[in-house]
Amino acid sequence: MQKSATLSFEKADLLKLYQDMLLMRRFEERASQLYGMGLIGGFCHLYIGQEAVVTGIQAVQESQDTVITAYRDHAHMLACGMDPRGVMAELTGRIGGYSKGKGGSMHMFSREKNFYGGHGIVGAQVPIGTGMALAHKYKKDNGVCLTYFGDGAANQGQVYESFNMAKLWGLPVLYIIENNGYSMGTAVNRHSCTENFYMRGEGFGIPGKLVNGMDVLAVREAAAEALDYVRANQAPMILEVETYRYRGHSMSDPAKYRTKEEVDDYKTNRDPILKFKGALMNEYNFTEDDFKPAEDFVKQEIKETIEFAQSSPEPDASELYTDVYVEEGAQ
Template sequence: MGSMTDAPNRQNGPALSREEMERAYREMLLVRRFEEKAGQLYGMGLIGGFCHLYIGQEAVVAGIGLAMKKGDRSITSYRDHGQMLVAGMTARGVMAELTGRSGGYSHGKGGSMHMFSKEQEFYGGHGIVGAQVAIGTGLALTSAYKNDGAVSIVYFGEGASNQGQVYESFNLAALHKLPCLYVIENNRYGMGTSIERSSASKDLSKNAAPWGIPSRKVDGMDVAAVYQAAKEAMEHCRSGKGPFLLEMETYRYRGHSMSDPAKYRQRSEVDEMRRTRDPIETLKAEMIKHGIDESFFKTVEQDVKATVKDAAEFAETSPEPDASELWTDVLVGE
């Protein structure tokens, strides 16, 4: 299995500004602590169904979030809580939906994989592997039709990258020069199968080449590298040049979902990634190097802890949906 210690683009481009580093650190820590709490609530039986945690991959969404502008749209798969929080959805609303409570974004009826926020231009996590790629391409078509200057950011995993609808989407986006940023979050394992055993393509960043879509492979554990690559790619999309593909080389610390014991990989592999490549600790070390005092990190930790605690308490004390909710949000044909 290839090492990520020498992943490309790690040192390319300027460092983040102090403001950008602080924002990225806050967002990554919020996602990490929120996911840890979600894992605890799942273990307590307060979250039912599926629950896919984002722990380890925080630099991808935080870096792309720094490059996004108001009006940009995003969509992803079932590993979606990080994208929701960075998009501006409240920790309360997301946690309440996870626990099936009426205060959730889908009124407690959708759970982890069916949450949306039109206000924050987040169009869902989707349970059907690869389905969000076609939908996200449709969001980019909306931008092109309205000429609103927005970019559609479409996240999908390496496991979904071989789905037929992905390539159909590439074709449509390239044909109509749609402002669509495709982001492959390559965390090495699709459910329980390593990328080496599941993909004949050994460089996923080249998968859109037949359609003339430019691409780049990025160190997805380095938030600064992610930001630089996303910023350049989104400028390409906004300028009318069409879609762009980024392959983010990242890593998930937990199993595919909460029900996955992850026995298909060595514990030492996970420990090594945590020790040497953790995106939050890497950014913290860089921030200290640039003179940011330890008090900042303590304050952020306290603030994030309070936010997550409040979200969990809100979720646990919110009522379950009323029985009448069975008849709302249902499409009926005549």
């Protein structure tokens, strides 16, 4: 099998994983604050607790690969290399946002960074990601579409329509199921007759793998293998990543469907950032000082992000009517 990604255990690369996760955590914490202050409106779905998933996976994607997800998407954008200033300014509805303030938290895109949304309809991104994979195959660009969805979306019919076409036509798509245990407020055992989402492709002949999504190195290794499989075989694969979100489904959800003890157990004993930091100190001989540049960087980056997101102006009233149609090239 082709082995494209060599997993690096160099100090700088490990530190980068830590820094990426920390940036996501701080970004989301500040988004929560800005929401509370009334600077962010509408729906806002935070990723806190799940950082190891997208960090581990995006660390091993190749530059021609494309990414698509649903609406819990801020961290995916950061992992794709999008500027946190532009992401946060979109949350505050400002012209400096990636969508000029017209998309909001759930609808953001960056063609430059191969991030194709940011979709507000649960499951709709799955056939779209499958179609992006069809285009990769058609263009013969050796790209894979990384298509993220949750355990809740895993019960949408269009997911299985996509599995069927992806396998039938040999499309290079990696389906990543972020299983955080809850489909909004409904626990997995109450919404799914079988809970092994990685096995959901069995009837289609699509292989699946389960990985601990609270361990960034385990995710990275599994993602590298999965991407190799998809690229080499030009065939879909499912990667189920077991994870946990600390906050409610969205900002308006007090999350009363689970116990405080359950949440505290994750925060205390399984937190992806704390665990990784501990592992780096215990197994890779990092000291507190080693983390300081990353922590300082995140601190400064977030400071500038918050400033930008509040100082960037609201879109001009004329923006209401732009971007409905592409005018250039229309007959």
